[in-house]
Amino acid sequence: MFMKEQIKSWLEQGTVDVFLGYREVDHHPIPWCFTQEAIEEVDDLVVSPARYSLEKIATHMAAEDPDIRIGMLARDCNNRALNVLYVWNQLRPEQVVTVEANCCPSPLKEHADCSYLEPGTVGAYKKAVGIDNHLRLEAVEAYGPEEGRNRWMYEFQKCIKCYGCRNICPVCFCRECSLDHDDLVGTGPLLPDIPIFHLVRAVHMAGRCIDCGLCEDACPMDIPLRLLYQKVNRIAMDLFDYRTGTSGDQPPFSILGDRVTLEPKPIQPVTGAEA
Numbered sequence: 001m002f003m004k005e006q007i008k009s010w011l012e013q014g015t016v017d018v019f020l021g022y023r024e025v026d027h028h029p030i031p032w033c034f035t036q037e038a039i040e041e042v043d044d045l046v047v048s049p050a051r052y053s054l055e056k057i058a059t060h061m062a063a064e065d066p067d068i069r070i071g072m073l074a075r076d077c078n079n080r081a082l083n084v085l086y087v088w089n090q091l092r093p094e095q096v097v098t099v100e101a102n103c104c105p106s107p108l109k110e111h112a113d114c115s116y117l118e119p120g121t122v123g124a125y126k127k128a129v130g131i132d133n134h135l136r137l138e139a140v141e142a143y144g145p146e147e148g149r150n151r152w153m154y155e156f157q158k159c160i161k162c163y164g165c166r167n168i169c170p171v172c173f174c175r176e177c178s179l180d181h182d183d184l185v186g187t188g189p190l191l192p193d194i195p196i197f198h199l200v201r202a203v204h205m206a207g208r209c210i211d212c213g214l215c216e217d218a219c220p221m222d223i224p225l226r227l228l229y230q231k232v233n234r235i236a237m238d239l240f241d242y243r244t245g246t247s248g249d250q251p252p253f254s255i256l257g258d259r260v261t262l263e264p265k266p267i268q269p270v271t272g273a274e275a
Helices: 002-013 036-044 054-064 076-087 124-129 137-141 145-156 164-168 196-205 214-218 225-240
Strands: 018-025 028-035 070-074 096-100
Touching: 002 018, 002 028, 002 036, 002 070, 002 096, 018 036, 018 054, 028 036, 028 054, 054 070, 054 076, 070 076, 076 096, 137 225, 164 214, 196 225, 214 225
Parallel strands: 018 070, 070 096
Antiparallel strands: 018 028
16 A cells, blocks of 8 residues: 555656556456546555566657656566666666565565576476476586587577567567668568577677576577576676666666776688588
């Protein structure tokens, strides 16, 4: 009850122009924009296990109206996404006010709301052929070059290019997306070029992915995208000691300093067997 009264107070006093949360409609919680004009709707606000990218909605609102003040229901993953959006100047910390909400505690990670990322049951077919979508990153890194390549090619070839992973991602905010450019990825109804479609997206996730798991939730083909993005994030952390989403005031390129930190590597010639 205190949460709803707080939100009503913010709307009535003009602390926020809108509040993003969840409202139950036909017994389903859906994202909802609460406003002063329909303040009675706040009584229907719910806190449920439903997960949507509320901060992505906030980013679109701020792009249309840079002065808008936004309130938002925020779990730990939402706050990590907000920190990424702050450092990339998509939102300003002073224009966002949050009401904190917890999910079910989980031993999976330090964050308190990661129970939805707990390993699930492997299907009968995948179990029979030795494929487990719920492997830890360490297990995948232990693959040899050929085994790892075969595993990822198996996963990538399942992709139907629905763009669900991109569209749901809270930290995908480019107005022009590389995945829509013919020079990199064939656009249109054709199946994606393998493996370039997912590699282009993975490169863009380095230092951005907050490991919320929404991409896997949205993927109809059960591709273990979190493993891929965890890997590129680990590279960013190992090279630059940069932990994504932990701070909202560290510009992403400030970690590079004012000097070259990586020595350029010579291009290795391609042998006839590899060509």
